[in-house]
Amino acid sequence: MGHNAKNIADAARLAHGFGQGLLNGIESAQASSMIRVNNEPVVSNHPTFVFGHLSLYPAMLCQMISIEPVATPAGYEELFMHGVDCQDDPKCTIYPSLDKVVDHYNATTEHTVDALEKLDDAVLVGEHPFDFFRDRMPLAGSVAAFMLCAHPMMHFGQISAWRRFAGLGATS
Numbered sequence: 001m002g003h004n005a006k007n008i009a010d011a012a013r014l015a016h017g018f019g020q021g022l023l024n025g026i027e028s029a030q031a032s033s034m035i036r037v038n039n040e041p042v043v044s045n046h047p048t049f050v051f052g053h054l055s056l057y058p059a060m061l062c063q064m065i066s067i068e069p070v071a072t073p074a075g076y077e078e079l080f081m082h083g084v085d086c087q088d089d090p091k092c093t094i095y096p097s098l099d100k101v102v103d104h105y106n107a108t109t110e111h112t113v114d115a116l117e118k119l120d121d122a123v124l125v126g127e128h129p130f131d132f133f134r135d136r137m138p139l140a141g142s143v144a145a146f147m148l149c150a151h152p153m154m155h156f157g158q159i160s161a162w163r164r165f166a167g168l169g170a171t172s
Contacts, residue, residue, distance in 0.1 A: 002121025004141050009117035012148035016109055019152060021171040022159045031098035032089035035165040045086045046162060048095045050155045052080035055105040057147045058112035064140060065123055067115040070108040116144060
């Protein structure tokens with residue numbers, strides 16, 4: 001195990017725990033709905049979309065570091081991939097249940113973080129296959145830190161705001 005891998009894994013576990021705390025008090029039936037203000041939906045990502053979206057990135061990271069990923073459920077990429085718009089789904093007919101989405105997110109994130117923690121740092125200071133990130137983050141470790149730490153925290157902020165508008169308040 002390398003020091004960089006351990007540092008990224010520690011930060012990823014902290015981010016993961018923060019996301020778990022955001023789930024407190026959210027009922028599955030409301031988790032796919034956009035918040036409404038004056039009867040108009042606030043176009044922002046809801047909890048189901050956020051956890052579904054974040055569940056896709058650990059598999060990409062596994063491919064980057066040559067680790068077998070947790071299989072992505074059928075239809076998730078079409079619903080949750082970068083560039084796909086979050087849909088207001090108050091009748092819960094578009095998205096899988098929050099529980100199902102969170103279960104996949106937890107399984108794939110925990111698998112990936114556990115595998116990452118065992119990596120030698122040589123893997124993380126090497127190049128990665130993602131053209132999108134190459135100019136901004138040339139090393140695999142930078143991409144791993146982004147995918148497991150910064151990216152989730154950015155989206156967890158969306159859930160934090162959603163919670164407040166839904167009257168659920170902050171988490172402890």
